[in-house]
Amino acid sequence: MRTYSKVVALAALALAFVGTVRAQESVAGIWKGQIDTQIGLQKYIFDFKVDGDKLTGTATGEREMGTNKVVITEGKIATNEITFVEPLKFGDNELRIEYKGKVSGDEIKFHRKVGEVAEEDFVARRVKETDAKPETKSDAKTDSDAPSSQPHN
Numbered sequence: 001m002r003t004y005s006k007v008v009a010l011a012a013l014a015l016a017f018v019g020t021v022r023a024q025e026s027v028a029g030i031w032k033g034q035i036d037t038q039i040g041l042q043k044y045i046f047d048f049k050v051d052g053d054k055l056t057g058t059a060t061g062e063r064e065m066g067t068n069k070v071v072i073t074e075g076k077i078a079t080n081e082i083t084f085v086e087p088l089k090f091g092d093n094e095l096r097i098e099y100k101g102k103v104s105g106d107e108i109k110f111h112r113k114v115g116e117v118a119e120e121d122f123v124a125r126r127v128k129e130t131d132a133k134p135e136t137k138s139d140a141k142t143d144s145d146a147p148s149s150q151p152h153n
Contacts, residue, residue, distance in 0.1 A: 026103055026105070027048050027050055027055065027077060027082055027103055027108075028048055028049060028050045029047075029048060029126060029127070030045060030046070030047050030048075030126070030127040031045070031046040031047075031048065031108060031124040031125065031126055031127065032044065032045050032046075032124060032125060032127055033046070033108075033110065033122050033123060033124030033125065034122065035112075035120050035122045036120075036122075037114075037118065037120060038117075038118055039063065039064070039065075040063060040064045041063075041064075042061055042062065042063045043061070043062040043063075044059060044060065044061050044062070044124070045059075045060045045062075045127075046058070046059050046060075046072075046124060047060075048075075048082075050077065053076060053077050053078065054075060054076065054077070055072070055075025055076060055077050055082055055083075055084055056071075056072065056075055057071075057072055057075070058070065058071055058072065059072050059086045061086075061088075068088070068089075070086055070087060070088060072084045072085065072086055073085045073087055080102060080103045080104065081100070081101065081102055081103070082099075082100075082101045082103060082108070083098070083099060083100050083101070084098075084099050085097065085098055085099070086099065095114065095115050095117075096115055097112055097113070097114050097115070098112065098113045099111075099112045100112075101124070106125055106126040106128075107123055107124070107125055107126075108123065108124045108125075109121070109123055110122050110123070110124060
């Protein structure tokens, strides 16, 4: 019975570690989200870096008043949850924006607390490599059997 308990405990520990590794791998990268706030629609790009259970990176916010990019602070990862702070300078005031997110595949469901002013929920989605690259038109060769699009004289 004692050996059984050890095996169960070891299996639980291994599963917890595997869950953390998956969350770390799944969070790194670029994510985009939009938030409808008291000051209008804000578009965000998060560029997350992961080192163990630490989350670093940047948050770029685009709003009617302009765009700002800040280095996120206090970032942490635990299984499928992330937390971090966006320290925002708003005029002469500093504003602490706290984020809590639950990672599920290519989505992060966020709740953010903007100082003592507001709280909002939004979803950020992973930017995949194909989404990040600008579209380019390929030089398609015409099929020799296809009729020409040029008028014949």
